[in-house]
Amino acid sequence: MAGGGEGAFIGAVHRMAARLDGEWTLVAGAFSADAARNERSGASLGLDPARTYARFDEMIAAEAALPLEQRMQALVIATPNHLHRPMAIAALEAGIAVLSDKPMALDLREALDIAAAAARSGAAYGVTYTYAGYPMVAEMRARIAGGDFGAVRQVAVEYRQGWLSTPADADGNKQAEWRTDPARAGQGGALGDIGTHAFHLAEHVTGLRVETLCADLTAHVPGRRLDDDASVLLRFAGGARGTLTATQIAAGEENGLRLRVACERATIEWRHDDANSLTIRWLDRPLEVVRTGGPGVSAEASALTRTPAGHPEGYIEAFANLYRGFAAALRGDAAAWYPGIDDGVRGMAFVATVVANARGTEKWTAIDDVIAAAERARG
Template sequence: MTRLRLAMVGGGEGAFIGAVHRMAAALDGDWDLVAGAFSTDAGRNTRTGTQLGLAPARVYASFEAMIAGESALPADIRAQAVAVVTPNHLHAPMAIAALDAGFDVLCEKPMAMSVAESEAIAAAAKTSGRHFALAFTYSGYPMIEEARARVARGDLGAIRLVQVEYLQGWLSLPIDGDGNRQAEWRTDPARAGLGGCLGDIGTHAFHLAEHVCALRVEAVSADLTTHVPGRRLDDDVSAMLRFEGGARGMLKASQVAAGEENALTLRVYGERGGLEWAQMEPNTLVMRWLDRP
């Protein structure tokens, strides 16, 4: 099998999620990172490319230069897909431009800043015939697929209750005002969008609930709270969910749960039993039954 060629926009020196994508691509073993526009800061961009061992000519000064430069290369050399690991406000314009230029796109979540932007991405993917993938990575765990299969098979009976939570504590203090770059943009409405905690980790919890149960949420009633004074976006969310078919759900997402790391937990209960999965112990799926151990 020929290894796939990946380009990346964002994820430069000091960033968080870009390095995670690169590690995941390396672990997967099917990808080579061949190009990038890692930062608008020229020095940071160059240092990142050098550290990653890229050819200097394929470390581009801007996203636009990268798309143009890679498009001009022979088909057997240029990047085949672009990973978009920038702040949220750039997801839609960059994804659409990459799709229009004939590249497949791997995009960080949330998908975009609005429904209109998301629909524009979908239209670009359809027109271009290229793939657009969104990084809801927790659905890739084997035990999550086991849970989904058991629900689909009807093992639990009709689904009644869904509880999902994602707790972190890294924003418990006002580090977004103290120079922390990761916190600073995530709490800026202009770059993160209208949802802070909700857009950053609540979206993972929401996706996992729908994915495992194969049910769509029809209605939401949510309480968004900001606990840290001066913070411009929510850092704590509680929501009631109403699923198609009558199931009811609760979603909790917080980034001020002091001491928590990535505590994503899902519980699903049907007529005959329930299941529980926790991301901090991802290889365990607990099954509970009315009439047996």
């Protein structure tokens, strides 16, 4: 693991998720640039002191030199965004698989660099779009793909938080501080932090790609250098339309993630605060509620379900489903699912396109045009 040491929220989440199925063992780490914190982190996790490394590059060199049966098989990246590219590329070039926090990198060009490194090395790369690991999200995707609802017409996805309603980034909150710093977070604030989750859900569940978008970005808190509020109009391939909201200044909101997809014959809704339910509002029949582990659930959702119906499953279990899929892929299971390179690049392309549109004069900006420009810039 790189990053995620003492006091870090997401590192602990990664470790809980990795342990849940007994598929993974933490064997090495470079947890913090602070030497004392790094050593305490390794000790608290029961690591061999020789495999608690002071520097990330030392860890990659030392682990790559070990016999194959002893070396680490995968690197988890749980750091601020500006470190994702160098860490991912170093690991991939050493033949080590990578499972990274989202967003994939600091910007789209860096994401394309990582994708190129993965293609050269052949090592697996995954990105933790956690919410795609929920059983009822898989159920929503399967039912839309099955065609019973007819064509997708309209998509509404929102991710609403309130934790940055005040200038927490200027008051010593480390999690807020780096997420609002362009040098460490990248082009997007709320856009990159939670907007990429919303965008991934919209494309993943519908099976449709966003072609063009029209965006508005705002920093409501005075002095904040990155957006804390994003509103985006979406146009999907095939004619569907959509709206995306990603905000961290909605006072009182906790983790309000909600996805609604309106099709020809029904509207389907999933909410993170009731993650075990999928609501279907039919045009010509009574409302239907599908429950995790309940009757009539698809094979795709059942594969992500861990307990009998009525037993709550949540964030850690969804996160663990990504780890389980990644482990299966490393064993050679060609059918194993996890969010991969394309998902990561699409997220960064979304951020870049929103920023370009919000700053520009054109009403609509095409994602493919932004990707092509980034590829040309890479040479």
